[in-house]
Amino acid sequence: MNFIVSGLKEAFGLLIHLDPETISAIEVTLKSSSLSIIFSIVIGLPLGFCLGFFHFPGRKFLKLLSDTLLAIPTVVVGLIVYAFISNRGPFGSYELLYTLSGIVIGQTLLALPIIISLSATAVEGMEKKLYLTLASFGLTPLQMIQSVVWELRHALIAVGVAAYGRVIAEVGIAMMIGGNIKWFTRTITTAISLETNKGEFAMGIALGLVLISIAFLLNFILFFLKKRARIIV
Amino acid sequence: MYELNRLRTLYGEKPVLDIASLNVEEGEILGLVGSNGSGKSTLLRHLAFLEAAQSGTLRYRGFDAHTIPLHVKREIGILLPEPYLLKRTVRENLLFGLKIRGTLEEAQSRMNEALELVGLLPKKFLHRAWHELSSGETQRVALASRLVLRPQMLLLDEPTNSLDYSGVPQFTDAILHANREWGTTIVIASHDLLWLSEIATRKVGLHFGRLMDFSTTNLIVGKWRESGDERFFDFDETQSMSLPKSYRIGEKRGVAINPRDISIAIEPFTCKDDTVCLKGVIRDVLHVTKTNEISLKIIIGNHVLECVESFKYFERYHFYPSQNVYVSFAKSAIKVPSKEA
Numbered sequence: 001m002n003f004i005v006s007g008l009k010e011a012f013g014l015l016i017h018l019d020p021e022t023i024s025a026i027e028v029t030l031k032s033s034s035l036s037i038i039f040s041i042v043i044g045l046p047l048g049f050c051l052g053f054f055h056f057p058g059r060k061f062l063k064l065l066s067d068t069l070l071a072i073p074t075v076v077v078g079l080i081v082y083a084f085i086s087n088r089g090p091f092g093s094y095e096l097l098y099t100l101s102g103i104v105i106g107q108t109l110l111a112l113p114i115i116i117s118l119s120a121t122a123v124e125g126m127e128k129k130l131y132l133t134l135a136s137f138g139l140t141p142l143q144m145i146q147s148v149v150w151e152l153r154h155a156l157i158a159v160g161v162a163a164y165g166r167v168i169a170e171v172g173i174a175m176m177i178g179g180n181i182k183w184f185t186r187t188i189t190t191a192i193s194l195e196t197n198k199g200e201f202a203m204g205i206a207l208g209l210v211l212i213s214i215a216f217l218l219n220f221i222l223f224f225l226k227k228r229a230r231i232i233v
Numbered sequence: 234m235y236e237l238n239r240l241r242t243l244y245g246e247k248p249v250l251d252i253a254s255l256n257v258e259e260g261e262i263l264g265l266v267g268s269n270g271s272g273k274s275t276l277l278r279h280l281a282f283l284e285a286a287q288s289g290t291l292r293y294r295g296f297d298a299h300t301i302p303l304h305v306k307r308e309i310g311i312l313l314p315e316p317y318l319l320k321r322t323v324r325e326n327l328l329f330g331l332k333i334r335g336t337l338e339e340a341q342s343r344m345n346e347a348l349e350l351v352g353l354l355p356k357k358f359l360h361r362a363w364h365e366l367s368s369g370e371t372q373r374v375a376l377a378s379r380l381v382l383r384p385q386m387l388l389l390d391e392p393t394n395s396l397d398y399s400g401v402p403q404f405t406d407a408i409l410h411a412n413r414e415w416g417t418t419i420v421i422a423s424h425d426l427l428w429l430s431e432i433a434t435r436k437v438g439l440h441f442g443r444l445m446d447f448s449t450t451n452l453i454v455g456k457w458r459e460s461g462d463e464r465f466f467d468f469d470e471t472q473s474m475s476l477p478k479s480y481r482i483g484e485k486r487g488v489a490i491n492p493r494d495i496s497i498a499i500e501p502f503t504c505k506d507d508t509v510c511l512k513g514v515i516r517d518v519l520h521v522t523k524t525n526e527i528s529l530k531i532i533i534g535n536h537v538l539e540c541v542e543s544f545k546y547f548e549r550y551h552f553y554p555s556q557n558v559y560v561s562f563a564k565s566a567i568k569v570p571s572k573e574a
Contacts, residue, residue: 129315132313136313
């Protein structure tokens with residue numbers, strides 16, 4: 001029991017004194033997950049909108065595919081990206097393996113199905129009344145898209161927050177693609193995993209606390225957004 | 234403004250709308266009367282070009298759904314039942330349509346005018362968010378956001394649904410203002426027959442998707458029992474009316490009787506074979522100022538019959554609610570709607 005208590009004490013020490021190694025892991029985590037969320041929103045939101053809004057052949061299959069990919073294990077994404085960017089892979093020459101860019105690519109791929117699937121669900125589940133009301137104003141197609149996105153803004157932000165939660169807490173991609181290199185690609189989750197293996201509980205606990213706080217903050221935001229949007233994401 | 238011809242819409246196998254012919258003239262206020270599920274809302278959505286009918290033609294100023302240019306389509310405003318506000322402030326809701334049309338000149342004065350028309354103080358409500366409004370206020374803002382556009386054609390689907398008693402006259406004034414000041418043609422669907430009688434210049438009945446050929450109507454829906462060569466409809470244990478068996482009466486479709494075909498008296502009628510005579514109690518007495526007539530609602534058993542009399546007749550007998558009265562109508566006045574249209 002003692003090692004847990006002393007680990008907790010040390011953990012607070014690390015956080016209060018802004019231990020550089022701990023701070024570096026937090027920085028890397030926030031940087032990689034924020035970048036990957038931005039990319040996945042830029043790519044995924046238009047795709048998700050189209051999937052939810054327009055009716056075209058093959059739409060149901062694509063929706064099913066993106067729903068299935070929601071549950072894809074992070075190590076599988078890691079494996080696929082590894083295969084493509086390792087020296088022997090087709091993109092090996094870009095030397096992305098064990099870099100922050102590599103992690104961002106992997107995490108973007110992880111977040112993409114979440115953004116696509118959940119935003120498609122949000123658009124699809126849009127109240128008919130809202131659609132009819134907007135349509136009754138005689139909108140051009142572009143005005144229609146803008147208005148729908150704006151009316152669903154709370155739900156769509158909630159989608160982004162949910163994806164962020166998944167990306168920030170993942171360990172498989174960061175470990176396999178990033179390689180857990182201290183000061184460079186060590187993230188909160190890979191650091192916790194390594195430090196615990198080493199028997200160094202203090203840093204693990206400190207980083208765990210940070211992660212839980214971030215998760216709490218994200219869910220706090222989600223709670224309010226859902227209330228606003230009145231939908232379940 | 235509108236020309237409708239053989240307009241038909243089915244939900245699955247079931248026809249919800251089947252209109253042989255209907256025109257809406259410029260400047261009129263057309264009332265659509267009918268119970269729930271009679272096809273009123275479907276018709277209005279067709280008129281607003283929000284939904285297409287399966288067959289037949291619908292033209293607005295000569296354009297059909299495929300040829301209507303956007304600027305002509307934008308002349309039409311529709312207020313849906315249970316109105317939906319955009320998740321923005323009242324001001325943004327009112328501005329939305331103006332922004333879409335790129336007509337922001339006089340926006341402020343138009344917004345104030347529209348809010349005042351529906352009985353909301355601009356100062357108090359302009360900056361409220363959508364979730365800070367009661368259902369009645371939501372309905373008013375929804376109408377205001379259509380009025381602000383000064384539409385040439387305004388379609389209103391159950392506009393008085395969420396309004397309390399004080400709200401209805403305000404809405405009436407706002408609708409009449411649009412009609413008189415801006416020349417807006419108006420189509421109102423409502424099951425509030427009394428209110429429609431007050432505001433509409435013409436009324437058409439819709440029953441199971443079909444138009445009725447009379448302006449106001451008593452619809453009597455329920456079971457008819459067979460006995461001998463006749464079918465009987467029971468108003469209560471002792472009072473009934475009968476039709477020859479040759480009439481095909483749908484239980485749900487019921488029969489219709491024009492209120493003007495019903496006579497009312499305080500003494501019993503001497504009843505002939507070809508007339509129906511009933512005894513009832515007056516529930517409502519309403520003066521329809523436009524036609525200077527009196528509309529009376531009479532409870533007979535579990536049913537309510539509306540009957541219309543001239544004001545002169547009323548002055549002679551002074552009908553009042555809770556009064557016992559006798560009504561009578563010719564059997565030939567009983568219309569079987571499925572044979573109409």
